[in-house]
Amino acid sequence: MHIQVESLTHIYARGTPAERVALRGIHLEIGPGERVGITGPTGSGKSTLVQHIAGLLVPAAGQVLLDGVPAHARTPEARARRRQIGLAFQFPEAQMFEVTVFREVAFGPRHLGLGADEIAARVRWALEMVGLDPDAFADRVPFALSGGEMRRVALAGILALKPRVLILDEPTAGLDPRGRADILARLRAWQAQTGATLILVSHHMDDMAGLVDRVVLLADGQVVADGPTGHILSDCDRLRAIGLSPPPAVALLEALRAAGWPVRTDALDVEEVVAEIVRGSISHKDTKAQRI
DSSP: OOEEEEEEEEEETTTSTTOEEEEEEEEEEEOTTOEEEEEOSTTSSHHHHHHHHTTOSOOSEEEEEETTEETTOOSHHHHHHHTTEEEEOSSGGGGOOOSSHHHHHHHHHHHTTOOHHHHHHHHHHHHHHTTOOHHHHTTSOGGGSOHHHHHHHHHHHHHTTOOSEEEEESTTTTOOHHHHHHHHHHHHHHHHHHOOEEEEEOSOHHHHHHHOSEEEEEETTEEEEEEEHHHHHTOHHHHHHTTOOOOHHHHHHHHHHHTTOOOOSOOOSHHHHHHHHHHHHHHHHHHHHHHO
16 A cells, blocks of 8 residues: 655644644655654654554644545545554553454454454464464453463454554553564564555664664654664664664664774664674774784
């Protein structure tokens, strides 16, 4: 799906003393199959932007086009486009209500009017995609699961809809490091298998580094940077200027560079970072030896 955001402005509580401008003339384009991260400090407009992309909000000005159709329009074409977008809010498990895991994951496909066999196949596939054994979890009560398991069930319910665009708002919030890494790896596998567009909203720089190829940086309701993940996340001065911390790996390389090590600061992958430190260490020692 081709997503175009054109001069998008959103104002909360318009015309009241509490009026607040959340988005200010946003321009953005996301092509089919892209993996895009949207980040920025609290209050920068991240969640408001993706709710517009999903067609949940009406703009004060501008528009969002989904394959050329206005996302917020009340037309059959617009409704069809919106149904192809899956949006997982932060802590989606809070919205679960069915009595078994199977029924929870099947809720969306059932309302698409699919047959029983197709629904069952989608439930099994979605649970496997999020790392839950369908035979072990299908009949369990969602509210008796651990927090991490509930998060996976909620995500499976969205994947079972087979969306063309998946929007995740802080999907790893509250998870331990191992759970975070596993969810991100499974999302990468899902995107590679389906070729769908993935939009990640997060202030966690490590999530961005491990999942997306492009980062859109927001501040005060405006796009202040948009480019390859390594380029955006290695710009420590710009990140800190708007109140964000660089990824730990980038911060480490930045500190080594400040100490005189000849290292790049745009490495994000763990193996790449280790290789850069080793290379920098050898070069640093050679430089010191030459000085002696």
